[in-house]
Amino acid sequence: MLESLLRHRARIEDSIAIKVGENAYTYSQLETLSNKIAYALDKLGVRTGDRVVTLVKSPLHHVALFFALRKIGAALVPVNPRLGKEFLRFVANDVNPALIIDDYFGEGISTDKVLETAINEYRYEYRMNLDEIAMILYTGGTTGPPKGAMVHEGSILWNAIITVLSWGLTKNDCTLVSLPLYHTGGWNVLLMPLLLVGGRVVLPETDKFDPDWTIQTLAREKCTIYMGVPTMLDAISKSPLFDKVDLSHVLFIDGGGPLLPSVAKRFIDKNYRIFQGYGLTEAGPNNFYISPERYRNKIMSVGKPLLFVEMKLSDDGELLIKGPHVFKGYWNRPSENPFTSDGYLKTGDLFAIDNEGDFSFLDRKKDMIKTGGENVYSTEVEAALKELPYIDDAAVFGVPDEHWGEAVVAVVVRKPGFKVTEDDVKRDLKKILASYKVPKRIIFVREIPKTQIGKISKRELRERYLRDGFKDVLDTS
Incomplete structure (x- = not known):
């Protein structure tokens, strides 16, 4: 037709x-x-x-x-x-x-x-x-x-x-x-x-x-x-x-x-x-x-x-x-x-x-994080991070953790000119998120690795974190 x-x-x-x-x-x-x-x-x-x-x-x-x-x-x-x-x-x-x-x-x-x-x-x-x-x-x-x-x-x-x-x-x-x-x-x-x-x-x-x-x-x-x-x-x-x-x-x-x-x-x-x-x-x-x-x-x-x-x-x-x-x-x-x-x-x-x-919409099914018996939707944490005035981009994923089952981890890109630490980000997140949703680790990177079609793959981020901690894209400034 x-x-x-x-x-x-x-x-x-x-x-x-x-x-x-x-x-x-x-x-x-x-x-x-x-x-x-x-x-x-x-x-x-x-x-x-x-x-x-x-x-x-x-x-x-x-x-x-x-x-x-x-x-x-x-x-x-x-x-x-x-x-x-x-x-x-x-x-x-x-x-x-x-x-x-x-x-x-x-x-x-x-x-x-x-x-x-x-x-x-x-x-x-x-x-x-x-x-x-x-x-x-x-x-x-x-x-x-x-x-x-x-x-x-x-x-x-x-x-x-x-x-x-x-x-x-x-x-x-x-x-x-x-x-x-x-x-x-x-x-x-x-x-x-x-x-x-x-x-x-x-x-x-x-x-x-x-x-x-x-x-x-x-x-x-x-x-x-x-x-x-x-x-x-x-x-x-x-x-x-x-x-x-x-x-x-x-x-x-x-x-x-x-x-x-x-x-x-x-x-x-x-x-x-x-x-x-x-x-x-x-x-x-x-x-x-x-x-x-x-x-x-x-x-x-x-x-x-x-x-x-x-x-x-x-x-x-x-x-x-x-x-x-x-x-x-x-x-x-x-x-x-x-x-x-x-x-x-x-x-x-x-x-x-x-x-x-x-x-x-809550999250991709495969990207939901189960930590300490609670559900954490990566999209919610990403949205909170991106609302912070000094964060340009963010991706959140879960990694295996002996105590929590899974731990919440975030990789973030700072906006130019901002000098903030991991503790600064956690402190500000606790003002808008329940404590169990705040990432246990926040890693500053120059760019967030993406797949060949420009999407963020949480599976690949998880594997890279466990393998080398994003050492090739770390932002140490």
Whole structure:
């Protein structure tokens, strides 16, 4: 069905679908471009059921390429170029692609070469193909090698439908896409829902996030809705332009992690609308909604499940999700079953439900620390650390301890110019946290080690602490 989305939207109203810089593309123009790229892919030997690995510099061409692959019935496998050649080769070995389109390393044909072949339009038929794999998106791999999540067409379409209906999106909405198109958020939080409903999508010309440019673009394009991860929203709220440019027409959404209350307050203090979302590659990723009005008084809550989404908590508090937007499983991992016996996706995340039925994220299940018989959620301690005026970044994890079972350990990065000790941090934390939640050890480092895709792996931090105490990144100033 997605192969004909652009054509159907153009038939209803041929408005602007995508804008990049000063260039605007209507739905019919985007349809024509995707048809031509589909023609080129067909000439290059791509067939129904194939996979195409992509490292495409132009977001516009990446979007057109996705719709071209839908016309053929092949799957898009977008790769983060920052992970380098080795990761690209890992993915290629895993999915055995019919084609690699690579604008970075020369490991396959370039997008320019594809466009040179796109001299005619591909002829396609309308197909009911909701079970067909449309994307394979590689997830973090913090507990082993990265895994390719098989996102079928029905998942993308239903996520878009659920989002449009639950969040009240219309053809009058406009968004700026800041997340890259190798990430589920880049595709499925707002890009696909807005194309479905006939809205307008602004794409960046580069993959480098710039808070000043983002503010200026949100204002100039009169964007009505914007999703960013916590670091993006933090950077936007700290930009000098934040107090100079009127963004009251924008509904802000935080995704990809809990937003610190202090950051949320900067938006709320300006009377801007904002709410916290929650999702994962394997489910949607849109799952909850809380109105900006209610969010003001429940900053740690993600609200209630969206339409057609079922949620429950397991006996140990893990969030379980069922719905038509949930993925099919992991590529080439037949032994790995992420579902319960009654068909719910196991998210690996611990949640709580309050007396109003609102859900709140607590921690990754594998990252919860059990110390002296008490549960400590690493996210809560990290948030407290980051609220201290001299802490720039923090990560909290548990390590084995003979007395406590597990001990809470934190690695932190000091802000430039601050001279604080471990005892200083503990003393300040005791003012806002129960004593058992205060880390037994606080280690100052120049930077917090992250995985190859830029995430913090608590497992790796734990192993490094036990192995060498972060000696290569210690901050001894």
